[in-house]
Amino acid sequence: MPTDRHIVLFDLFGVIARHQRPGxxxxxxxxxxxxxxxxxxxxxxxxxxxxxxxxxxxxxxxxxxxxxxxxxxxxxxxxxxxxxxxxxxxxxxWSRVDNRMVAYAQSLRAVTEVALLSNIPSDHADAFLAAQPWLHTLDHIAFSGKIKVAKPAPAAFHHCVIAMRAAPADFLFVDDREENVRAAQAMGMNGHVFTDRDELTAVIDTWLPTRRPTWK
Incomplete structure (x- = not known):
């Protein structure tokens, strides 16, 4: 059963971080x-x-x-x-981030819990953590190379549920890959296929029980 918590669980690449550098x-x-x-x-x-x-x-x-x-x-x-x-x-x-999405994810922490679940090798994860200190401010970080399972395997989502002592229905999982969102939904999580920040903002504003602070 839900615990009345609201946790936004972000994918990294294609959502907060950019896809692989062209060329x-x-x-x-x-x-x-x-x-x-x-x-x-x-x-x-x-x-x-x-x-x-x-x-x-x-x-x-x-x-x-x-x-x-x-x-x-x-x-x-x-x-x-x-x-x-x-x-x-x-x-x-794979080192680039979308600074506006970083700011948005950080802003959400004023009203809800924010976590990350990303498919990324262990050595890539170490480099990303060193270069992006904002990651350490999140409520939980799950990198596939560290937890030894990658999306869309159910165990990847189960890891986040157990680690955060939450229920699947407490989560809104945001990923740019539909197969990953469907896998999260099959686990009982809420899901959103990411296309752009404005659409995501509207979805999260509707999902959260409290109004998110205005930001630019």
Whole structure:
């Protein structure tokens, strides 16, 4: 049963943070001397275990390099310097935030609890936490690489319910991916597919029992 709490549970990328920096995959592919299409396919196909904390960064990048078509040379596939260069380039490519959405999320804390659930590898999460100190002001942060499960798996949402000692119906989950919102709703959470800040503001103003302070 609900506990009469209201917790806005945000996704990170595509909502508060921006999607991957344009051209990043092309630049990483060039470093590997492989076509962008082949690199992009390998990059995403190998990603789920890395996001879910089941692989380290070196394990992930070794898997990417070994699955490329045409294959990367054996020397490159195990070269530590190459892997570290790719790892850092990858982290940088996901490092941008939408400052207006950051301000909005922070403003909500005046009237409700605010938490975060994001699919992000553990080393990316460490870098993000170091670069974005506002994250430490939220009521709870759940990064898939840290909690060892990624959306849309039910266990990712269950983690937030247990960690915040709340009921699923206490949450409004906000994500730009419909499949993740549907998974949250299947757990009993309220859900909203994010498209823009103005629409989200209207949804949250209606959902919260108290009026949110005016902000710009």
């Amino acid at each position: 990043a995959l092309q630049r990483m592919a060039a470093r590997c001397h492989t076509p962008t299409d082949a690199f992009t396919t390998a990059y995403w196909a190998c990603r789920p275990p890395y996001d879910a904390g089941q692989q380290s960064a070196p394990e992930y990048w070794t898997a990417v390099l070994r699955s490329l078509s045409p294959p990367v040379s054996p020397l490159l596939s195990v070269e530590a310097d190459t892997i570290e260069e790719l790892r850092l380039a990858d982290i940088d490519s």
